Amino acid sequence: MNIVELQQVEKRYQGVSALKQLNLSLPQGEVLGLFGHNGAGKTTTIKLILGLIGASSGQVRVFGEDPTQSEARNLRRKLGFLQENVSFYDQLTGLEVLRYFARLKGVSTKGCLGLLEQVGLEQAAKRRVKTYSKGMRQRLGLAQALLGEPKLLLLDEPTVGLDPIATQDFYRRIEQLKNQGCTVILCSHVLPGVEKYIDRALILGQGELLASGSLNDLRQQADLPATFHLQGNNLQLPDHLAANAVVDQKQIQLNVALTEKMSTMQQLMSLSGLENLDVHLPSLEDLYTHFIASQGAIKQEANS
Amino acid sequence: MNAIFSVANKEFHDGLRNRWVLSICIIFAVLAIGLAYFGAAAAGKVGFTSLSTTIVSLASLAVFIIPLIALMLAYDGIVGEDENGTLLLLMTYPLSRWQLLLGKMLGQGAVMAFSTLVGFGSSAVMMGAFSGTTTWAELIGPYTVFIASAIMLGWVFIAIAYVISASVSEKSKAAGIALITWFIFVLVFDLGLLGMLVGTQGNVDETLFPYLLLLNPTDIFRLVNISYFADQNLTGLMAIAQQIQFTTAGLFGGLVIWLLLPMTLAMAIFNKRGL
Numbered sequence: 001m002n003i004v005e006l007q008q009v010e011k012r013y014q015g016v017s018a019l020k021q022l023n024l025s026l027p028q029g030e031v032l033g034l035f036g037h038n039g040a041g042k043t044t045t046i047k048l049i050l051g052l053i054g055a056s057s058g059q060v061r062v063f064g065e066d067p068t069q070s071e072a073r074n075l076r077r078k079l080g081f082l083q084e085n086v087s088f089y090d091q092l093t094g095l096e097v098l099r100y101f102a103r104l105k106g107v108s109t110k111g112c113l114g115l116l117e118q119v120g121l122e123q124a125a126k127r128r129v130k131t132y133s134k135g136m137r138q139r140l141g142l143a144q145a146l147l148g149e150p151k152l153l154l155l156d157e158p159t160v161g162l163d164p165i166a167t168q169d170f171y172r173r174i175e176q177l178k179n180q181g182c183t184v185i186l187c188s189h190v191l192p193g194v195e196k197y198i199d200r201a202l203i204l205g206q207g208e209l210l211a212s213g214s215l216n217d218l219r220q221q222a223d224l225p226a227t228f229h230l231q232g233n234n235l236q237l238p239d240h241l242a243a244n245a246v247v248d249q250k251q252i253q254l255n256v257a258l259t260e261k262m263s264t265m266q267q268l269m270s271l272s273g274l275e276n277l278d279v280h281l282p283s284l285e286d287l288y289t290h291f292i293a294s295q296g297a298i299k300q301e302a303n304s
Numbered sequence: 305m306n307a308i309f310s311v312a313n314k315e316f317h318d319g320l321r322n323r324w325v326l327s328i329c330i331i332f333a334v335l336a337i338g339l340a341y342f343g344a345a346a347a348g349k350v351g352f353t354s355l356s357t358t359i360v361s362l363a364s365l366a367v368f369i370i371p372l373i374a375l376m377l378a379y380d381g382i383v384g385e386d387e388n389g390t391l392l393l394l395m396t397y398p399l400s401r402w403q404l405l406l407g408k409m410l411g412q413g414a415v416m417a418f419s420t421l422v423g424f425g426s427s428a429v430m431m432g433a434f435s436g437t438t439t440w441a442e443l444i445g446p447y448t449v450f451i452a453s454a455i456m457l458g459w460v461f462i463a464i465a466y467v468i469s470a471s472v473s474e475k476s477k478a479a480g481i482a483l484i485t486w487f488i489f490v491l492v493f494d495l496g497l498l499g500m501l502v503g504t505q506g507n508v509d510e511t512l513f514p515y516l517l518l519l520n521p522t523d524i525f526r527l528v529n530i531s532y533f534a535d536q537n538l539t540g541l542m543a544i545a546q547q548i549q550f551t552t553a554g555l556f557g558g559l560v561i562w563l564l565l566p567m568t569l570a571m572a573i574f575n576k577r578g579l
Binding site for chain 2: 070079085086087088103105144
């Protein structure tokens with residue numbers, strides 16, 4: 001059974017379409033990245049899955065049930081959610097906040113201190129949330145989302161305000177959860193570093209699905225070139241490669257289709273005088289930019 | 305059920321933590337003891353005055369201050385959670401909107417009830433212990449009615465505060481509307497009724513007019529406490545209620561309706577509120 005299943009889902013706010021014809025099935029144990037600009041429909045999708053809003057048309061199923069129905073309320077025990085910019089209750093300590101949410105979720109409050117330790121807040125557990133930095137609030141939010149060992153985690157901009165080490169810790173934690181069978185939806189517009197940890201990416205733009213698939217699928221769909229940077233003395237490129245090369249004083253930049261990457265690499269390795277070779281594959285960020293830009297181009301064509 | 309209790313528990317502890325309970329207790333105690341002891345100062349005496357004078361003057365002061373305190377306590381109940389971002393989060397928990405609202409009502413209602421009981425109760429204790437003319441047995445009835453009606457009045461205005469809180473999208477707007485609401489119920493309404501009486505030169509339906517007082521919970525509260533001491537000389541608006549004798553139980557019933565109405569309305573508005 002798919003944990004999350006969206007079929008032809010649309011959402012309109014007062015006639016304005018926030019989400020158009022979205023299909024999504026998410027099997028258990030998969031980590032899905034949901035990417036897009038502000039207003040692309042990420043938060044709308046999350047809210048639909050959480051059952052906070054109903055779809056204007058189409059079908060939303062979470063754990064096989066309609067999340068907006070009151071009978072589905074108990075499903076929420078299996079669900080963890082971290083939203084963007086939650087500030088919690090300033091007057092309470094971190095531990096008190098976590099205990100309050102544990103009680104609301106019907107989970108034992110005994111594990112709360114352990115959870116705070118896991119997110120690196122054990123030193124601050126007895127301090128008021130008021131004194132917390134943005135990153136600490138974010139970690140408290142994460143601890144809150146992990147209450148009661150959820151089966152489905154929805155994380156909206158989870159790494160905002162985290163330093164690089166905390167971000168790495170966070171992603172490793174996600175990997176652990178995934179190995180325990182937890183399904184994760186990560187929502188972000190900050191991309192670097194996230195590639196390794198997601199199984200599949202969904203790129204949204206203005207409420208439309210622009211692309212979906214694993215990183216490799218997306219690379220193929222986008223058909224972006226691999227980029228080589230070469231440095232050396234008196235490099236003589238073969239003729240068919242030289243046509244695609246940009247030469248400046250320091251280095252040669254060469255764009256090659258992904259399918260020809262290996263053969264090009266072999267040719268380049270045999271060049272005499274080659275001192276350094278960098279290969280850059282299209283990153284998630286490049287793909288994201290590509291898909292967003294191509295949507296813009298299509299829109300412009302349609303308008304002109 | 306558990307969820308409602310958790311919310312109520314948190315709200316009550318918030319009340320303790322941010323000194324609401326302490327402040328309300330002190331305000332009420334100072335008011336009540338002060339009035340009981342210095343109530344006759346205008347007549348040139350200091351010392352405990354008669355019980356009925358004390359309660360009636362206490363009621364006419366409490367009618368201003370209780371609604372204000374209740375509105376201040378609860379105006380940010382929903383809109384405050386929304387601004388914090390915690391409302392959205394709470395709604396992803398196995399907790400429905402009515403449970404959240406009821407939990408808040410119970411918690412903040414308990415803050416109000418506890419402070420009222422301790423604050424006004426302390427003056428009853430002082431009076432019983434130090435007044436030579438009033439016995440404990442005489443005290444219990446009037447003070448029970450007074451404190452119970454004061455608690456009800458507080459709850460009514462907490463419920464009204466939730467209506468405001470559920471309707472607006474900013475905390476500051478809720479505060480502004482709460483202030484206007486207080487002004488209307490406590491001052492404008494009575495002035496309006498008086499104006500009507502004067503404007504028509506008293507030529508209004510005598511049997512209908514007292515019922516208009518039931519449209520304002522603060523007037524019901526005053527009626528409860530005044531009707532309990534029927535021997536008092538009534539002045540102002542309350543005098544017109546003498547035509548019809550409302551029973552104390554009936555007036556309490558009126559306060560219960562005044563609690564249920566805004567609570568239901570707040571629930572309905574909250575249910576429609578987008579996230």
